[in-house]
Amino acid sequence: MKPSAFAYHAPHSLEAALDTLAELGEDGKVLAGGQSLVPLLNMRLAAPAALVDLARIDGLDTVEVTDREVRVDARVTHERLRTHVAATDAIPLLREALDWVAHPVIRNRGTALGSIVHADPAGELPAVLALLGGHVELASAPGRRTATADDYLVGPLESDTRPGELATAVVFPRPEPGTGSAFDELARRHGDYALAGVGVTVTLDDDRKVRRADAAFIGVGATPIQVPLTDALAGQASDALEPDDAIDLARSTIDPEDDIHATARYRRHLAGVLLGRALQTAAARAAAGGTA
Amino acid sequence: MTTKLVGAPVARSEDPRLLRGEGRYVDDLGQDAYEVAVVRSPHAHARIERIDLDAALEVDGLISIYIFEDLPQRLQEPLPLLIPHPAISHGRTQYVLANGEVNHVGEAIALVVAEDRYAAEDAVERILVEYEPLPAVVGPELARDAEHAVHDDIPSNVAAHLEQTIGDAPSAIADAPHRLSFRLDIERSASTPMETRGTYARWDADDQRLRLYSSTQAPTSVRAAVAAYLELDLAQVECIAPDIGGGFGVKIMHPWPEEILVPWVAKVLGHDVKFTEDRREHFVSANHERSQVQWIEVGFDDDGRILGLDVEFVHDHGAYIPYGLIVPIITSTQLIGPYKLENYRVTFDSVYTNTTPVTPYRGAGRPQGCFAMERTIDRVAAHLGKDRTEVRAVNFLQPEELPYDFGLMFQDGRAYRYDSGDFPGSLAALKELVDWDGFAQRRAAAQAEGRLLGIGMAAYVEGTGVGPYEGGHVLVEPNGTVQVSTGLSTQGQGHQTSFAQIAADELGVDVADVKVVTGDTRRFPYAVGTFASRAAVMSGNAIHLAARKVREKALRIASEALEVDAQDLELAEGQVRVKGSPDTAIDLNVVATMSNPLRYAFDEAARIATQFAQPGDPDAPPVADDDAPGLEATDYYSPTQSTFANGMHAVEVEVDPDTSDITVQRYAVVHDCGTLLNPTIVKGQVLGGVAQGVGGALYERMAYDEHGQLQNASFMDFLMPYATEVPSVDIDHLETPSPLNPLGIKGAGEAGVIPGSAAIAAAIEDATGITIDAMPITPSQLHDRRLAAASSTS
Structure with missing residues (x-):
């Protein structure tokens, strides 16, 4: 479990990083927290010719909270975001989802954006990004672009980061007023990738009836699986939610697989149970004032 | 008088060094x-x-x-x-x-x-x-079916077949008022130490x-x-x-x-x-354990008394059989537990499969045996509608029946004979510790909130301190340091502390003045090894015996120097002194110097041992015929048989009625390893064992596919429990001294792991009403079992 030889670059500025990535093209791989990449290197499941380490870049380490969104730079760790009061007050779902991410030692090094770039279908943050309709900002030597969650999260461990590109920030939109949220999952052990998990948002109208509801599931498909639930739940009172239709809809939408930890059948069942619980919690939170 | 150290919760002297990262492991050497x-x-x-x-x-x-x-x-x-x-x-x-x-x-x-x-x-x-x-042969049953052979010249895949009997189990079962037969499965796991x-x-x-x-x-x-x-x-x-x-x-x-x-x-x-070795290698090239399939037939009376037990099992020893039959022999004997079985037959096949070889992992066949016996008792209790503790009680060997010889051969080739124990006493202590009789109320209260609780227990007897021997060497240096060595090695058991306690007690010195070296053939070349919960029993007693010889020599030398009868002397506070008048004393380090007649005064202290300073009897040799220079001694402890520790665990679990997730809510251990050398260390051993027991019951499994590929050769997919998955444990120590050795001790190293799967299976069964006959079990599997049960009753 020693990696193949690779060239190591540690640029001091974003511009230098982009120049290096442009030169390296297909051979370059970005190293941020390294919590997923380094094990892959050590097991020789990945053998990039060169790493571009973000650790010494001046900048890329801001969390910005505005009326509309929370913007998280590439070098911000899970733990920093999890304990960022303004960000998690603005989007409580971030805090709840990040509580499920691995363990403190991993959260202290792993970056929030890195886990989205890594695009593990059981990762919590890609699902939050999808659920809130956020986007990723990407930079390269020729220019910049943004990609929505739907466009960016392509498949298992596959995000649309092109050769020469660096994902510089992730933007989570703040949910509209009257929205409550919840994130629930079940893992075999505390901090493991979940057997199944779900993040939900429920938005109530002035009569505390559901106006809009959405869910994004993890661990039950190739990417976070989004299930719009407004049709199944609209008009229901927040304190007398009957989520059975929503659960049926979700169970027929998701696409879990068997593995050594659980059957697909169990994951489908579990996802529904978790959805029911999360919807009740989110509706209650929305009724208690929201937002998310 | 110096306070007795054996039995005291002396802090582990090795920990500060290890916790500061100053340990020297193999990979720290040879840069x-x-x-x-x-x-x-x-x-x-x-x-x-x-x-x-x-x-x-x-x-x-x-x-x-x-x-x-x-x-x-x-x-x-x-x-x-x-x-x-x-x-x-x-x-x-x-x-x-x-x-x-x-x-x-x-x-x-x-x-x-x-x-x-x-x-x-x-x-x-x-x-x-x-x-x-x-073609790959994977799993014990395919091996025995022998459609393909692991080794060309062994078409049956069977390396060994062994049968042992007590009485006549088939007849006793045939004549019994009640009979049950069923199958049990235990999956493969492994030691997976932190250091590969x-x-x-x-x-x-x-x-x-x-x-x-x-x-x-x-x-x-x-x-x-x-x-x-x-x-x-x-x-x-x-x-x-x-x-x-x-x-x-x-x-x-x-x-x-x-x-x-x-x-x-x-x-x-x-x-x-x-x-x-790296971790990925360790999963496939370091040995595994546990995997067995067992078929059980039991006959019993109206009280649940077992009249006959017939057990057949297949033991999957992997591709090779370097460690012989130790694991299945232990299963087949230790299965009996604390019960009086007068008609018992056990047969096993030890079979080849195309998987990593199987050799002992903590418990070494006992968790499988305990699972077989304790699941059997629970089945008997369920069949009769009796409390599971009552059925155990009617089957216990009583304290006055010990020592008890079953007439079987144990893993050391010697008699399977329990030396001592108090099983009814252990059960009473366990029931109190876990409030067994109050559980019905707890369950009802939980049920009212829509929660599922269950309780289970399991008992075991563990043969520990297996021979043939260990030795100890004790030396008092002229600077007062006591050097202790023994040949077996240490993997974290706290030997530096517990062996020092033993030597310090005999020699009346501060435990901090005792230095212990283990596992170094330069210091002690004769040894067997650290396994079978034997280090404390074997090396502990050997060190005790060697220290006693040193004590006797110190008394003799001091007696001559002080001109006081040795019977009137004691060793305490680093001195040999007159009982009742401690001012008349000679320091132990001075005795050490005097024990070695010298020609050269290489330092000031040495002067007293030189030829003109210590003239002695001019007609006697300076070193007597039956003596040797130096205040040191070697001795060995070699018992005629193993000593048998015992214990019982009780577990309360909660099962999520919707997700079938299983949470251990309460874990109680009653443990009897004879005289406790150091209660803190024993507690650590028990807690570590329980953690591995929980792992074996709910998390750990070597998942081979049909091609013999291990699908989870990493700690990401081989689920060793984290601290978050291990419950807090209530422990009650009983102390029934072993009559077999001077210190009265029994081994404690493996005990904690043995009943984990049996007790947790019983608790899950109690919570859900689903018969649990295979471990480990996952929420996904339990969900499937509950669905199947629901559809078969509807």
């Missing part, structure tokens, strides 16, 4: 050594057609590569069958490097030596091996001597094996087990291929060589 990496089979069963080294030879930093054909004749012989047994009709062991065929994923094929491990792995990647894949395997060898060409450091539980036997394979005198080889980051049984297996190859290569190259 300039060449490092090796091993080409391992990706196939469970294949013939090797061709090995192409050309591309690998180009790697920068490569030193050399070896395959089977490169080895000297002695190294081309199979590794030893360590524990022969007459029932082994077809024994097979592996070669240090594969000889034309591989029989499990992970089997060693080629050894690469390079300047560092990076280069060694680069070369491994470039070695091309062509295989002809053969490792060996570091230094060949000294000037001295023509080999020094070997190995992460082993058996350094004296590794030394002997290496000397034999390298055709060296024992005197040319020394083996040291430095700090070891856990063993849990896997490191009693020896010699590993690398333990032979690394010293051989070091000698060939004249350069230090080191092997540090």
Whole structure:
């Protein structure tokens, strides 16, 4: 479990990083927290010719909270975001989802954006990004672009980061007023990738009836699986939610697989149970004032 | 009077060093050594057609590569069958490097030596091996069906068949008022210590001597094996087990291929060589345990008294059988537990499969046996509608029936005879500790909230302190330091502390003045090893006996010097002194100096031992015929049989009615290992064992697919429980001293792990009403079982 030889670059500025990535093209791989990449290197499941380490870049380490969104730079760790009061007050779902991410030692090094770039279908943050309709900002030597969650999260461990590109920030939109949220999952052990998990948002109208509801599931498909639930739940009172239709809809939408930890059948069942619980919690939170 | 140290919760003296990161493990040594990496089979069963080294030879930093054909004749012989047994009709062991065929994923094929491990792995990647894949035999039942053979010349796949009996079980069952028969399954797991395997060898060409450091539980036997394979005198080889980051049984297996190859290569190259196994290798090339399928038939009366028990099981020992039948023999005997079985028959087949070999992992066959017996008792109780503790109570051997000889042969070839214990006392203590009788109320309260609770228990008896012997050496240096050594090694058990307590008690010195060395053949060349919960019993008693000899010698010397009868002297506070008048005393270090008659006063203290300072009797030799210089002694402890510890665990679990997630809410342990040397250390042993028991019950499983590929060879997918999954544990220690040894102690190392699966299965069964007959169990599996039960009743 020693990696193949690779060239190591540690640029001091974003511009230098982009120049290096442009030169390296297909051979370059970005190293941020390294919590997923380094094990892959050590097991020789990945053998990039060169790493571009973000650790010494001046900048890329801001969390910005505005009326509309929370913007998280590439070098911000899970733990920093999890304990960022303004960000998690603005989007409580971030805090709840990040509580499920691995363990403190991993959260202290792993970056929030890195886990989205890594695009593990059981990762919590890609699902939050999808659920809130956020986007990723990407930079390269020729220019910049943004990609929505739907466009960016392509498949298992596959995000649309092109050769020469660096994902510089992730933007989570703040949910509209009257929205409550919840994130629930079940893992075999505390901090493991979940057997199944779900993040939900429920938005109530002035009569505390559901106006809009959405869910994004993890661990039950190739990417976070989004299930719009407004049709199944609209008009229901927040304190007398009957989520059975929503659960049926979700169970027929998701696409879990068997593995050594659980059957697909169990994951489908579990996802529904978790959805029911999360919807009740989110509706209650929305009724208690929201937002998310 | 000095306070007695044995029995006191003395803080572990090794911990500050280990916690500061100052431990010296094999991989911390030999920083300039060449490092090796091993080409391992990706196939469970294949013939090797061709090995192409050309591309690998180009790697920068490569030193050399070896395959089977490169080895000297002695190294081309199979590794030893360590524990022969007459029932082994077809024994097979592996070669240090594969000889034309591989029989499990992970089997060693080629050894690469390079300047560092990076280069060694680069070369491994470039070695091309062509295989002809053969059908893989995976799982004990397919092995016994024998459609395919693991080894061509053993078409049955059976290495050994063994039967032992007490009375006439088939007749007793046939005549019993009630009968049940059922099948049980236990899956494969493994020790998975934090430190993987490792060996570091230094060949000294000037001295023509080999020094070997190995992460082993058996350094004296590794030394002997290496000397034999390298055709060296024992005197040319020394083996040291430095700090070891856990063993849990896997490191009693020896010699590993690398333990032979690394010293051989070091000698060939004249350069230090080191092997540090990585985690991925460890999963497939270090041995596993546990896997069995059991068929049970039991006959019992209206009270639940077992009249006859007939057990047949298949034991999957993997691709080779280097450790003989130890694990299944332990299962077949220790299965009996604390119960009086007068009609018992047990038969087993130990079978080959194309998987990593099976040798002891903490518990060593006992968790499987405990699972069989305790699940049987629970079935009997369920059949009769009786409380499970009552059925256990009617079957217990009573304290006045001990010692009790079952008439079976144990793993050491000696009588299966319980020396002491108080099983009814243990049960009473357990029921109180877990509030067994109050559970119905707790369950009802939980049920009212829609929660499912269950309680279960399991009992075990553990043969510990197995022979043949261990030794101890105790030396008082002229500076007052007491040096203690014993040959077996330490993997975290706290021997530096507990053995020091034993010696300090005998010699009346501060425990901090006692230095303990284990596992170093330079210091103590005779030993068996650390396994079977034996170190405290065997080396503890040997050190006690050696310290007693030193004490007697100190008394004799001081008696002459002080001109006081030895009976009137005592050893306390670092002195030999007159009882009742402590001012008349001589320091123990002075006694040590006096014990060695000197010619040269190399320092001030030595003057008293020189020839003119200490004239003595001019007609007697300075060292008497039956004496030796030095305040030191060696002694050995060699018992006629094992001593039997016992205990009982009770568990409360909660099962989520919707997700079938299982949470251990309460875990209680009553434990009797005789006299406690150090309650803190025993508690640590029990807690660690319980953690592994919980792992074995709910998390850990070596998941082989039908092709013999291990699907979870990483800690990401092999689920060792985290601290978050291990419950807090209530422990109650009983102390029924063993009559078999001077200290009255029994082993405690494995106890905590033994009843975990049985007790947790019972609790899940109690919570859900689903009969649990296979462990470990996952929420997904429990969900399926509950669905199946619901559909069969609706």
